[in-house]
Amino acid sequence: MDTQVAIIGAGISGLAAAYRLHTSGRSVRVFESGAQAGGVIRTHRQNGLLIEEGPNSINGAGPALTRVIHELDLMEARVSANPDARNRFVVRNRRPVPIPQSIPAFLRTPLLSARAKARLLTEPFRTRGPSDESLADFVARRLGPEVLDYAVNPFVAGVYGGRPDQLAVQHAFPMLKTLEQKHGSLLVGGLRNALGSASDTDDAPTLSGLFSFRDGLQTLPRALAAHLGDALTLDCPVQQITPTADGWMLTHANGTTRAESVVYAAPLHQLGDGIALDTPLGLDPLHNLPYAPMRSVSLAVPKDAVSHPLDGFGMLVPAAESDLRILGTIFASTLFPGRAPEGQVLLTTFVGGARHPEHMELSTDATEAMVQRDLDRLLGLSGTPTYVHHVTWPRAIPQYTAAHGHLQGRLDALEAAHSGLRFAGNYRTGISVEDAFDSGWQAAGMLATADARD
Ligand SMILES: Cc1cc2nc3c(=O)[nH]c(=O)nc-3n(C[C@H](O)[C@H](O)[C@H](O)COP(=O)(O)OP(=O)(O)OC[C@H]3O[C@@H](n4cnc5c(N)ncnc54)[C@H](O)[C@@H]3O)c2cc1C
Structure with a gap:
């Protein structure tokens, strides 16, 4: 052998x-x-920029990955996400709106109508659905169509490059199905889990929060x-x-x-x-x-060429914002330190996905123009980028x-x-x-x- x-x-x-x-x-x-x-x-370095061609961050590491990061002596090389990156934006009416992070902020947010917010309170009284339901049907049934359009649809595009009507809830988000089966409600189950987890103890060390490494993933x-x-x-x-x-x-x-x-x-x-x-x-x-195709377009621009403060992880674009073409943008130079030289910002935008597979056929010039047009509308981007980097993944992410x-x-x-x-x-x-x-x-x-x- x-x-x-x-x-x-x-x-x-x-x-x-x-x-x-x-x-x-x-x-x-x-x-x-x-x-x-x-x-x-894959991490690409050019002109003082550090561009992630694939994943940008790891969201918490379990015991095995944590152990390996320690054993490989990478703890010092690790960087945590900037505290500003706690903000995440979802576009509604062509404006990036911060995702609310408290109950008062939730009550005030324009991301959902008053009716959609009120409907959320009825979630515990919804009946259980079939096991082979799509994510879209599951969310529309339990949480309402607006939550599907302005929370789950953009989230799924950001994570899977996918579409909620094509993903199966029990495979793509098994936790949601388990909450429904076990507690009869996502809100009740989520609350019980949150209260219970404070008393759960697991001795194996883990890493929490978003992180990467100084020299990239x-x-x-x-x-x-x-x-x-x-x-x-x-x-x-x-x-x-x-x-x-x-x-x-x-x-x-x-x-x-x-x-x-x-x-x-x-x-x-x-x-x-x-x-x-x-x-x-x-x-x-x-x-x-099936695999969703994806293209990432990273643009470096002078800081003053963007009117938005870029005070967050990034923004996601729901399919319902139908005159916009991009799936979302990571504010890469806000997320981690050392991603762009002083005075510049780095924005990584994703296009294509299962929502717009036809965009994979566009030339790089046409893709760049499309990205710049949407970023101009959403972030007030003006002028010519100092550097542009395209990466095409014909089969980026498997769809469950x-x-x-x-x-x-x-x-x-x-x-x-x-x-x-x-x-x-x-x-x-x-x-x-x-x-x-x-x-x-x-x-x-x-x-x-x-x-x-x-
Ligand atoms: C654009 C993009 C953004 C993402 N963003 C994030 C993120 O921010 N955070 C996150 O957690 N996840 C993210 N993901 C998902 C995550 O990065 C991947 O799911 C994960 O890294 C895949 O790892 P893997 O080992 O399963 O597959 P792969 O990384 O695909 O590795 C498979 C390997 O097999 C090799 N191979 C193929 N054919 C052969 C052959 N015939 N012989 C030998 N070798 C072969 C390939 O070259 C490749 O190196 C992202 C993915 C993409 C594409």
């Missing part, structure tokens, strides 16, 4: 699996098709890759995964590698479409996982639709049928960096447990 565990993909999920196995003394080999580790976590995969050293092979796409009598054989750009176990941590759309897996079970439903349960069932069946095969990544139990990290960590843990049983 060439190695105990072969890992396909050095995104954060593959790196997490590799790190856990490597530090527990297993021999691992990681094969990455790209020229660097980190997958969609790619600091994390870079440190994981450095830890792995020669165990990581870049520029080496895997083409085939074949079960053998005593394990697995991978066929890749550099030849073949035999391994006792395999962690598949590449995007799921690659399976059967770039990476073949020999299995009698077939891969059919796995191809059906009604078919997701079936798809997970097929992945579970593949793992059960093929001993030593595990799937990890943002298509499993959540799309955030922390979720993807955790899925790799869990996959490694399951392999280690299975080894101990043998």
